[in-house]
Amino acid sequence: MYRIAIFLLLFGIWIIFSGQFDAFHLAMGLISALFITLISSSFLFLDRDRSAGQCLGEIIRIPGYLIWIIYKIFQANIHILKLALTPGDLKGVESSLVKIRTNLKTDFGRYVLANSITLTPGTITVQIEGDELLVHSISDETEAGLRDGTMERRIAEVFERGKE
Amino acid sequence: MENFFLFTGVAIFALMLPMLYRILAGPTAIDRIVAVNVIGTKTTVLLVIIGVIYGRVEMFVDFALTYALLNFIGSLAAAYFLGRVNPEKHVASATPGEQSR
Amino acid sequence: MIIPIISAVLIALGLLFFIGGAVGILRFPDFYTRMHAAGKGDTMSMFTILLGLAVYQLQDPTPAHILVALKILLIALFIMMTSPTSTHALIKAGFMEGIKMWRRKDRKEKS
Numbered sequence: 001m002y003r004i005a006i007f008l009l010l011f012g013i014w015i016i017f018s019g020q021f022d023a024f025h026l027a028m029g030l031i032s033a034l035f036i037t038l039i040s041s042s043f044l045f046l047d048r049d050r051s052a053g054q055c056l057g058e059i060i061r062i063p064g065y066l067i068w069i070i071y072k073i074f075q076a077n078i079h080i081l082k083l084a085l086t087p088g089d090l091k092g093v094e095s096s097l098v099k100i101r102t103n104l105k106t107d108f109g110r111y112v113l114a115n116s117i118t119l120t121p122g123t124i125t126v127q128i129e130g131d132e133l134l135v136h137s138i139s140d141e142t143e144a145g146l147r148d149g150t151m152e153r154r155i156a157e158v159f160e161r162g163k164e
Numbered sequence: 165m166e167n168f169f170l171f172t173g174v175a176i177f178a179l180m181l182p183m184l185y186r187i188l189a190g191p192t193a194i195d196r197i198v199a200v201n202v203i204g205t206k207t208t209v210l211l212v213i214i215g216v217i218y219g220r221v222e223m224f225v226d227f228a229l230t231y232a233l234l235n236f237i238g239s240l241a242a243a244y245f246l247g248r249v250n251p252e253k254h255v256a257s258a259t260p261g262e263q264s265r
Numbered sequence: 266m267i268i269p270i271i272s273a274v275l276i277a278l279g280l281l282f283f284i285g286g287a288v289g290i291l292r293f294p295d296f297y298t299r300m301h302a303a304g305k306g307d308t309m310s311m312f313t314i315l316l317g318l319a320v321y322q323l324q325d326p327t328p329a330h331i332l333v334a335l336k337i338l339l340i341a342l343f344i345m346m347t348s349p350t351s352t353h354a355l356i357k358a359g360f361m362e363g364i365k366m367w368r369r370k371d372r373k374e375k376s
Contacts, residue, residue, distance in 0.1 A: 120305075175280055201303070202307055209315065246358040
């Protein structure tokens with residue numbers, strides 16, 4: 001079941017990147033996708049004890065999260081642009097290290113949280129230890145945005161619904 | 165529109181020059197690697213723009229993808245190497261010390 | 266007619282963010298804050314410029330052009346996935362080296 005999904009994913013990527021639809025190229029893509037599926041299917045999608053409905057729900061909910069995170073990145077980029085272009089003695093920059101605790105259970109949820117924190121300008125994840133994240137933030141404003149935990153709630157809603 | 169793309173390419177190229185300053189003057193080694201990484205990202209975009217200008221996007225897109233891949237692997241390797249080169253200097257405390265400007 | 270305008274606006278926005286990132290890399294006081302300007306102002310501007318170029322490809326939507334636009338979007342997605350990873354790896358390497366953090370002199374300490 002998972003092998004078929006991985007194979008379809010790889011074959012789709014092959015078709016997009018080759019861009020040719022004659023028999024030779026399609027056969028090459030078929031062979032290489034099969035080969036990669038055979039040798040590497042055991043370490044893609046490690047968390048396999050979910051039902052198909054859960055996976056489908058995740059796939060449906062991911063684009064909404066992506067749009068929200070792109071909007072957040074955009075907003076925060078304007079903030080950092082303002083910081084960088086302020087003349088004088090860099091008034092807004094108040095860097096600090098913040099420790100936050102996360103309630104996310106799965107590894108993948110934590111990975112998404114850490115990457116989202118890093119992608120939002122103004123905050124970078126430095127270290128993950130257990131369920132504590134060490135985050136470097138550039139100004140007081142981004143620190144406040146980090147502490148209120150909206151992002152974590154969003155991620156929990158998308159990836160960990162019905163897992164309590 | 166062609167002129168606009170040309171202008172964009174030249175502007176991105178001009179924005180690489182400050183990074184060269186950071187590579188030369190960066191106080192630590194990681195500063196230099198970060199600057200190289202930024203130049204790599206800019207080059208990826210520049211390759212696609214060159215493709216649009218020459219009308220051969222389908223070819224230059226593959227170059228850009230390869231460049232992005234190499235850039236990622238290169239910066240990861242550099243970070244790994246720098247993390248390993250001084251294992252006895254790992255800081256014990258979570259907060260680095262004060263430093264005034 | 267509307268497509269070149271959209272793509273030009275997106276590309277100009279990306280150039281603005283690129284300028285912000287470059288100025289930040291030159292001006293910010295220490296390694297960690299420079300990392301902020303480098304790692305992510307860049308990601309966003311790359312994303313908007315590539316989005317603009319992909320939109321420009323859709324001007325005459327033949328299958329070949331749509332494939333090229335998809336490829337450009339895949340590059341953007343790839344960089345958006347890998348850039349946080351390399352930023353995190355680099356800043357962790359710096360943290361492990363024990364590079365000192367810049368603090369303002371007259372800043373009062375929070376508990």
